[in-house]
Amino acid sequence: MSTDAGVIAPATVEETTSRVPLRRHLALGIWVAAALAIVVFALTTGGFATWDNAKAIFLASSYVGLLALAQMLIMTSGNFFSLSLGTGAVLAAMIFFSELGNGIVFAIVLAVLVAGFASALQGLLVGAWRANPIIVTIGANAILTGIILLRTGGSIIRPEKGAPSINWLVDPIGGIAFPFFVLVAATIVVQLVLGRTRFGLTMFLIGENRDAAKAASLPITRTIVGVFLAAGILAALAGILLGASLSGATLSSQGTLPFDAIVATLIGGCAVAGGRGSAIGTFLGTLGVAAISSALLLRGYSEGVQILVKGAILAVVVLAVHLWNQEDAR
Amino acid sequence: MIARARRTPRGLVFLVATVLFFLIAPQIWGAGSITSSNYTDISDYLGTFGVIALAVGLGMVVGEFDISVGASYVLGGVVAVKLGQSSAVVGLLGAAAVGAFAGLVQGAIVGRFKISSVPVTLAGFIIMSGIAVTISGGQQLLYEDYATVDWLNKIHLTYLTTNGMIVGAIFILLALAFALTRIGPMMRAVGGDRRAAEVAGIRTTRTLALTMGLGGLVAAAGGGLHAFTSSAAVSDVSFEPLIDAVIAAVIGGVAITGGEGSPLGIAAGVLSLGFLQEAFVVMGSDSNLVTIVTGGFLLLVAVASAAEAGATVDWLRAQRDRFAAGGGRSRTPRTDP
Numbered sequence: 001m002s003t004d005a006g007v008i009a010p011a012t013v014e015e016t017t018s019r020v021p022l023r024r025h026l027a028l029g030i031w032v033a034a035a036l037a038i039v040v041f042a043l044t045t046g047g048f049a050t051w052d053n054a055k056a057i058f059l060a061s062s063y064v065g066l067l068a069l070a071q072m073l074i075m076t077s078g079n080f081f082s083l084s085l086g087t088g089a090v091l092a093a094m095i096f097f098s099e100l101g102n103g104i105v106f107a108i109v110l111a112v113l114v115a116g117f118a119s120a121l122q123g124l125l126v127g128a129w130r131a132n133p134i135i136v137t138i139g140a141n142a143i144l145t146g147i148i149l150l151r152t153g154g155s156i157i158r159p160e161k162g163a164p165s166i167n168w169l170v171d172p173i174g175g176i177a178f179p180f181f182v183l184v185a186a187t188i189v190v191q192l193v194l195g196r197t198r199f200g201l202t203m204f205l206i207g208e209n210r211d212a213a214k215a216a217s218l219p220i221t222r223t224i225v226g227v228f229l230a231a232g233i234l235a236a237l238a239g240i241l242l243g244a245s246l247s248g249a250t251l252s253s254q255g256t257l258p259f260d261a262i263v264a265t266l267i268g269g270c271a272v273a274g275g276r277g278s279a280i281g282t283f284l285g286t287l288g289v290a291a292i293s294s295a296l297l298l299r300g301y302s303e304g305v306q307i308l309v310k311g312a313i314l315a316v317v318v319l320a321v322h323l324w325n326q327e328d329a330r
Numbered sequence: 331m332i333a334r335a336r337r338t339p340r341g342l343v344f345l346v347a348t349v350l351f352f353l354i355a356p357q358i359w360g361a362g363s364i365t366s367s368n369y370t371d372i373s374d375y376l377g378t379f380g381v382i383a384l385a386v387g388l389g390m391v392v393g394e395f396d397i398s399v400g401a402s403y404v405l406g407g408v409v410a411v412k413l414g415q416s417s418a419v420v421g422l423l424g425a426a427a428v429g430a431f432a433g434l435v436q437g438a439i440v441g442r443f444k445i446s447s448v449p450v451t452l453a454g455f456i457i458m459s460g461i462a463v464t465i466s467g468g469q470q471l472l473y474e475d476y477a478t479v480d481w482l483n484k485i486h487l488t489y490l491t492t493n494g495m496i497v498g499a500i501f502i503l504l505a506l507a508f509a510l511t512r513i514g515p516m517m518r519a520v521g522g523d524r525r526a527a528e529v530a531g532i533r534t535t536r537t538l539a540l541t542m543g544l545g546g547l548v549a550a551a552g553g554g555l556h557a558f559t560s561s562a563a564v565s566d567v568s569f570e571p572l573i574d575a576v577i578a579a580v581i582g583g584v585a586i587t588g589g590e591g592s593p594l595g596i597a598a599g600v601l602s603l604g605f606l607q608e609a610f611v612v613m614g615s616d617s618n619l620v621t622i623v624t625g626g627f628l629l630l631v632a633v634a635s636a637a638e639a640g641a642t643v644d645w646l647r648a649q650r651d652r653f654a655a656g657g658g659r660s661r662t663p664r665t666d667p
Contacts, residue, residue, distance in 0.1 A: 080448055083569065083573070125629070125632065125633055125636070128638070128642070129633060129636035129637070129638050129639040129642060130636050130637040130638040130639075131632040131633050131635075131636035131639070132586045132587075132632055132635075132636070134395060134448075134576075135576065135580060135586055135628060135631070135632040136628075136629060136632045138573050138576055138577070138625075138628060139577075139625045139626070139627075139628030139629040139632060140625065140629065141573065141625070142573065142577070142621050142622070142624055142625025142628065143621075143622050143625035143626060143629075144625075145618075145621055145625075146618040146619065146620075146621035146622035146625060147618075147622065149618040149621070150616060150618045150619070150622075256567055258569070259452070259455075259456070259567075259569065262452065263452070263456065266449055266452070272446050272448055272449045273446060302463070302464060302467070302468070303463055303468055304460050304461070304462070304463030304464030304465070304466075304467070304468065305460065305464055306460070307456060307459055307460035307463055307567065308456075308457055308460025308461060308464065309460070310456055310460070311453050311454070311455070311456030311457030311458075311459070311460055312453075312457060314449070314452065314453040314456060315450070315453035315454075315457065318445070318449040318450060318453055319439075319443070319445075322443060322445045326444075
């Protein structure tokens with residue numbers, strides 16, 4: 001039996017990780033307590049545990065969820081989040097409406113391509129040169145916002161008269177709104193890509209340690225451009241579906257979606273430093289946030305309290321995730 | 331970081347460029363002429379956005395990105411209007427106290443747990459926005475002490491508004507503090523290399539907490555000032571004011587990676603944006619062009635300060651040298667070490 005480093009190393013790793021440190025118990029405790037409190041709170045709310053309310057929660061989750069998946073990809077690749085995705089979503093919806101006369105498929109494809117391309121360009125700056133993602137996406141957001149306002153003058157873009165019907169993008173199937181099926185499908189696809197493909201693995205490695213990934217000659221630029229492209233496409237889908245349900249698109253129709261999505265991503269257990277995240281976690285995080293908002297709404301709490309509770313939960317989760325992931329050697 | 335040779339400050343370059351643009355562009359295009367009201371607009375812009383830029387910029391100097399100052403600004407406005415109906419000073423003090431407390435707590439968490447400021451201050455942002463919306467009931471709160479409102483909007487020396495002068499004074503005070511005390515070097519050290527700063531005996535957690543506390547204080551008091559000036563507090567939950575602030579701080583010479591920046595630089599950044607915006611106002615052109623231009627600035631700065639952009643520059647230089655050496659078209663394999 002050889003005693004080279006390759007054999008010894010895994011054993012040592014196993015030894016150090018087999019002792020679960022106190023902070024992990026603490027993190028798990030916080031996590032379980034918070035989850036329990038929320039479940040009890042929700043279930044004791046009159047009118048919460050009904051099919052109608054569940055449908056409302058599904059619909060509310062759909063748009064946020066798609067944007068949250070986009071942010072999860074960016075965060076997991078170690079690039080915090082994009083502050084231009086909300087505007088990208090609006091841009092997609094506007095293109096979708098103005099091209100609807102040329103056929104619905106063409107309109108969707110063009111909208112998705114343009115929004116994806118805009119995001120991928122930002123990914124190129126971040127991937128090739130390691131430009132700061134927050135600054136790049138703020139700058140890109142300003143440019144996109146400026147272009148949209150120049151072209152539209154701030155007015156609402158609606159489908160032209162005689163354009164094909166887009167009701168099927170809104171109508172429920174078996175009681176559940178169509179956008180929710182899109183979210184479920186997107187979650188499954190993203191989860192498979194993360195777990196089963198070389199691209200997904202590379203993305204995790206870059207997010208975990210970009211310098212190491214670079215040393216290992218992993219395709220950093222290509223992967224990060226891919227991540228931003230995928231994020232732009234997911235945002236475009238959210239924008240088109242939201243636009244269809246509002247039957248119009250304007251910059252203000254994104255509302256608080258962009259940061260609701262970031263909140264959902266973080267609550268779904270994504271590590272802000274990168275390297276850890278999952279589509280299913282993000283999906284559950286989105287549903288969780290929507291469920292809490294719904295319970296608070298049913299109990300008659302004001303908008304302010306709903307926002308506040310969201311923030312408090314985020315604070316708890318961020319701390320728990322941090323305790324869980326923290327390196328021991330400090 | 332600190333020992334680096336002094337370059338021309340980025341803020342000054344941008345300020346000179348935008349002032350020249352403001353003075354010259356309307357002449358060239360023969361559209362509109364500059365009046366004193368254009369200068370008061372810029373003063374008002376400083377009075378409105380200067381504080382958020384200062385707060386965000388200070389956070390960036392210590393290497394943190396404090397999202398919550400956007401909410402401190404909004405909450406400060408709401409608190410100041412609620413408490414300040416009979417005395418504006420009480421309102422401002424209340425706002426400042428709330429902002430300082432929020433900043434201190436978040437800074438302490440960031441320093442103590444060594445956790446990224448982004449998620450912490452995002453939570454802080456949302457919690458404070460929630461409190462602001464709860465206090466205001468989602469309504470616009472009117473400030474009815476019109477004597478104060480008039481005083482803040484008063485024009486002095488033809489060009490300056492009171493609110494702009496107050497914010498300008500805050501910048502100058504902080505610049506003095508940076509110049510005369512150890513605050514500046516300490517903050518830059520914590521932002522440049524935190525572990526080295528710790529080893530050098532700087533109390534990093536305390537520095538972080540105090541910096542973010544100061545940022546929260548300035549942002550909330552500035553929010554109060556803005557609410558008084560516009561005689562209303564609005565509790566919108568939005569990243570919007572934050573974005574202008576980041577742009578101003580970054581073109582004002584604050585390093586995206588931390589460790590560089592000064593109050594005067596940030597002031598220069600804010601004034602640059604003010605002059606740029608006003609130039610477009612004078613020319614009567616679409617204000618959205620300004621948004622596009624500033625966004626472009628930001629991308630330029632992001633790329634210029636990107637960690638790995640140097641490699642591409644080196645590669646381009648190598649191509650040029652190879653080309654100059656006459657080997658441009660030859661497909662010889664690379665032999666660089």
